Amino acid sequence: MINFNPDKEFWRGKRVFLTGHTGFKGGWLALWLKQLGAIVHGFSLQPPTVPNLFTLANVEGALTHQVGDIRDAKVLSDAIQKFKPDIVLHLAAQPILRLSYDEPVETYATNVMGTVHLLEAVRHTPSAQVTLVITTDKCYENREQIWPYREGDAMGGHDPYSSSKGCAELVVSSYGHSYFNKGEAVIASARAGNVIGGGDWARDRLMTDIVAAVARGQKPVIRNPHAIRPWQHVLEPLSGYLRAAEVLWEKRPAHGSEAWNFGPESESEVCVGDVANTVCELWGFKSGLEIIPDARRLHEATLLRLDSTKAKIELGWKPRLSLRDALSMTVEWYKAHLDGSNMNQMTLSQIQNYQTRNSSCATELARPLATASNS
Numbered sequence: 001m002i003n004f005n006p007d008k009e010f011w012r013g014k015r016v017f018l019t020g021h022t023g024f025k026g027g028w029l030a031l032w033l034k035q036l037g038a039i040v041h042g043f044s045l046q047p048p049t050v051p052n053l054f055t056l057a058n059v060e061g062a063l064t065h066q067v068g069d070i071r072d073a074k075v076l077s078d079a080i081q082k083f084k085p086d087i088v089l090h091l092a093a094q095p096i097l098r099l100s101y102d103e104p105v106e107t108y109a110t111n112v113m114g115t116v117h118l119l120e121a122v123r124h125t126p127s128a129q130v131t132l133v134i135t136t137d138k139c140y141e142n143r144e145q146i147w148p149y150r151e152g153d154a155m156g157g158h159d160p161y162s163s164s165k166g167c168a169e170l171v172v173s174s175y176g177h178s179y180f181n182k183g184e185a186v187i188a189s190a191r192a193g194n195v196i197g198g199g200d201w202a203r204d205r206l207m208t209d210i211v212a213a214v215a216r217g218q219k220p221v222i223r224n225p226h227a228i229r230p231w232q233h234v235l236e237p238l239s240g241y242l243r244a245a246e247v248l249w250e251k252r253p254a255h256g257s258e259a260w261n262f263g264p265e266s267e268s269e270v271c272v273g274d275v276a277n278t279v280c281e282l283w284g285f286k287s288g289l290e291i292i293p294d295a296r297r298l299h300e301a302t303l304l305r306l307d308s309t310k311a312k313i314e315l316g317w318k319p320r321l322s323l324r325d326a327l328s329m330t331v332e333w334y335k336a337h338l339d340g341s342n343m344n345q346m347t348l349s350q351i352q353n354y355q356t357r358n359s360s361c362a363t364e365l366a367r368p369l370a371t372a373s374n375s
Contacts, residue, residue, distance in 0.1 A: 004316050005355045006242040010249070012037035015127070017083055019043045019070060019118065020091030021063060024200040025134070027053040028234050029089065029241070031344075032351050034062035036242075041083045043068045043076065044092055053199030056343040070114035077121035084127040087245050090118050091134045093165075098204045100161035111164035112171065119175045119187065130248045131187040132241055137230065137263065137306050138162035139169045139191060148307035151191075151259045169259070176257025186248050188258035192237035193230030193306055196326060198333020198347065200234075206272060210279050211334045219290040220280065225273030228303050232264040232319060233326035235354045240317045247315055260315065263306030268323040278324065282331045320357060 016033055020026035021042030033040050040063035047054045054060065064083075068075050070092045080088070093111050094100065100107040115133060122128045140149045141156025155170055157163030172189045180187050196207045206222075213220040240262035248258065276289050311317045321329075329350055336346045 004239065004243055004318070006032070006036055006239065007246055008036050010246050011242075014038045015084065015086045016040045017043065017080055017085035017088045017128070018063065018091065019089070020093065021059060021065070022047045022052070022054040023091065023095070024053055024197070024202065025195060025234055025238065026091045027057060027059045027199060028197065028347065028351075029091065029238050030059050030062045031057060031347055032235075032238060032242070035348060035351060040064070041079070041085065042066060043070070043079050045069060049201040049203075051201055051337075053343075053347075056337065057199060057347045058344040061344070070117055071109050073117040073120065076117050077124070080118075080121045080128070081125050084125070086127060086129055087249070088118070088122055088128050088131040089134070089241065089245070090115065090132065093134075094161070095136075096203055097138070097159055097161040100159055100164065104160040107160045108164050108167070111161075112167045115168040115171050119171065119179075122185070122187070123175070123179045129185050129252060130245050131185070132245055132248070133168065133172050133187065133189045134241065135165045135168050135189055135191050136162075137191050137193045137261070137304055139165040140304075141166070142304055144303050146303070148263070148305040149261070150307045151261060151310055172259075173257050180257065181255045182253075184252050186252055186254035186258075188244060188248055188260070190237070190241050190244060190260055190262060191306065192240070192262045193232060193264065193304070195234045195237060196231060196330050197234035198330055198337070198350070199343075206275065207279070207330060210276055211331075214280060214283050214285045215334070215338060217285075217287075219287050220276055221290045221292050222272060222276050223292055225271060225276070225289070225291055227272050228269055228305075229272065229275075230263045230269045230304065230306055231275060231323055231326065232262075232268060233321050233329055233354075235351065236264065236319045236321060236326075237262040239354075240311055240315065243315045243317050244311075260311040261306040261308045262311055262317065263308045264319050264323065266305075268319075268326070269305050270323065275323075275327070278327055279331060282328055283335075320354075 022044040042063045094107045141154040155166035210220040
């Protein structure tokens with residue numbers, strides 16, 4: 001099922017509790033769920049940046065918006081039990097690797113105990129039949145190996161962010177085997193790589209920094225041009241999350257917990273310098289890049305790849321965008337924002353276009369990325 005799209009009949013009327021809806025990925029997912037006919041309750045902190053996707057794309061119009069902190073177990077539990085969801089999608093997190101060095105306690109409290117609080121609330125909410133916890137490819141014990149990581153590989157993490165996500169995965173597995181191994185409800189986790197797309201202004205994100213610099217007519221500053229990442233547009237893993245929820249619903253009752261990787265094809269696993277140069281080319285910016293070594297010398301993975309074979313076989317999921325297509329959509333979104341366009345319409349349009357595009361054509365139209373000659 002290469003050209004999989006979410007099943008509108010499945011999602012119509014489904015009650016979905018979504019954490020992290022004021023964030024980048026959560027905002028895109030909230031709009032998509034609304035488009036599919038789901039009834040969505042969002043639980044999250046206030047938007048983390050100014051500007052932000054939540055405000056610009058009117059995400060609040062797609063759901064019931066509740067400001068709340070997943071570190072507060074009672075408030076979170078009360079919200080879930082009051083809403084009586086069919087499906088819970090957990091995206092709320094402290095998502096910034098470099099920030100985790102400055103705020104390790106807050107990072108672990110949010111990413112580990114926040115996950116515990118959510119699963120504890122879910123297991124006491126009979127209506128919640130499917131729960132999907134979103135983590136990251138950083139959850140793996142990264143040995144800088146040349147072959148991609150599979151779902152059964154060891155969890156780990158060098159920095160507080162990565163290890164907190166590895167811990168969250170262990171929490172999901174433990175709860176799955178301890179509390180979700182007999183009844184109707186089922187839980188799972190989903191792991192994705194570096195996600196790009198319009199509406200992300202988070203700190204220390206490559207696309208955020210490039211777009212901000214180019215919009216000002218300045219050279220983008222790159223600190224680690226040779227690091228290889230599995231780049232993908234935000235709609236790619238989101239389509240996987242939606243499909244995973246559908247399959248989990250069909251598989252009830254299940255035993256233990258599931259996990260799936262949602263990564264791009266190998267052609268999209270390229271270095272930071274190449275991505276930066278291609279964005280500049282697509283924008284029409286010809287002044288090049290500025291390479292400045294990281295003064296703090298914080299550890300970041302140089303090579304990290306995901307194996308998504310399990311998702312392809314079990315879910316019928318497959319990425320449909322080339323990296324150049326993903327970067328083009330991202331540049332298109334930010335240019336539209338700078339031009340004063342209606343960003344709710346722009347975001348929904350990109351979701352619709354993503355669903356209607358032919359994945360085989362996307363592969364055929366893919367062109368090589370610009371060469372990072374100055375990286």
